Amino acid sequence: MPTGTLKMWNAERGYGFIGDDSGGPDSQQRSPAGLKGQETMTLLTAAECREIADRKMVEAEGDPVHGKEFRATAEAWLFLAEKIEQAETIEALKAKGK
Numbered sequence: 001m002p003t004g005t006l007k008m009w010n011a012e013r014g015y016g017f018i019g020d021d022s023g024g025p026d027s028q029q030r031s032p033a034g035l036k037g038q039e040t041m042t043l044l045t046a047a048e049c050r051e052i053a054d055r056k057m058v059e060a061e062g063d064p065v066h067g068k069e070f071r072a073t074a075e076a077w078l079f080l081a082e083k084i085e086q087a088e089t090i091e092a093l094k095a096k097g098k
Helices: 046-061 067-095
Strands: 004-010 015-020 027-030
Touching: 046 067
Parallel strands: none
Antiparallel strands: 004 015, 015 027
């Protein structure tokens, strides 16, 4: 089983970043709903990050007061999805020996 070091954890929002002890890319981790602050975490994929971004954009459209914040959050999730995809590409190339 892979091991890592916690780099950042936001207990209020239930997510954080874990650095791979073997030198691989950092991973985004989150607590499932209802388990915030407990030790159970789930690795997010780029597709899941994009889904979260889509939900935040929908929230932004329906909330004139907090819309700007939701859009900024959506942009952060999209940025994270891109970084995950880049890391996956690098790992795939390494696995192929390139």
